[in-house]
Amino acid sequence: MTHTARDLLTTTTATLAPDPNxxxxxPRIAAGTAPRATLAALALEQTWVIPADRRAFEFLAERSAVTDPEAAAFFTTLAQGEALAGERLTAFARACGADEASYEPLPGCQAYPAYVAWLALNASPPDVVLALTANFSAWGGYCATIATALRDHYGFTDEACAFFDFFAEPSPDLDRLATAAVQAGLDTGRLDEMSACRYGRLLQTYEAMFWNALSATP
Incomplete structure (x- = not known):
């Protein structure tokens, strides 16, 4: 049985790491073979995801303020990060030539934020911290790859890549807050490792749906 938050975060992230395939x-973006229309769809889907996740994290922060203050600090920081990311998303969407007015969101892409909202309403906050942190590792890697490819293959400016740079950059502060929240959950018995892993597995599955749905766009 894992006894420390750092051990639990490490093992859970490794267990839930997505299949490389x-x-x-x-990989298509990394090779420069994904069409710009698909990049535009990615930008437009994120215009739905980012504000939805921000509101879910704000709700989690409010819900956990009394019972799980360490988790509340983590969710507050996440919400602030989503707000900053949203500001950077505009330049990426503009560089892609994205047309928000005529775009219809894809169900496969919006399953992820819908589940984050479900977690905000139903799950124990320490469990959500663990599940999200494990998922963020894969997301950060994807963003780092995309940021490089947008510059190398698509000629995007630093401003247009800033959204992905933001998520690709390690965040020692967020890592510290996650560790504190998970440790508090372990110490108080409010963290259920089995539930957290289940939530994390579903998050990874919904993220895979996001990329698969985008990949199928014309």
């Missing part, structure tokens, strides 16, 4: 789109 689970994401069909990022």
């Amino acid at each position: 689970a994401n069909p789109l990022v």
Whole structure:
């Protein structure tokens, strides 16, 4: 049985790491073969995901403020990060020539934020911290790959790549907050490792759906 938050975060992240073949789109972007229309769809889907996740994290912060203050600090930081990311997303969407007015979101892409909202309403906050942190590792890697490819193959500016740079950059502060929240959950018995792993597995599955749905766009 794992006894420390750091051990638990490490083992859970490794256990939930996605199959290298689970994401069909990022390798195409990395090779420069994904069409700009698909990049535009990625930008437009994120215009729905980012504000939805921000509100879910704000709700989690409010819900956990009394019972799980360490988790509340983690979710507050996440919400602030989503707000910053949203500001950077505009330049990427503009560089792609994305047309928000005529775009219809893809169900496969919006399953992820819908589940984050479910977690915000139903799950124990320490469990959500663990599940999200494990998922963020894969997302950060995808963003680093995309940021490089947008510059190398698509000629995007630093401003247009800033959205992906933001998520690709390690965040020692967020890592510290996650560790504190998970440790508090372990110490108080409010963290259920089995539930957290289940939530994390579903998050990874919904993220795979996101990339698969985008990959199928014309």
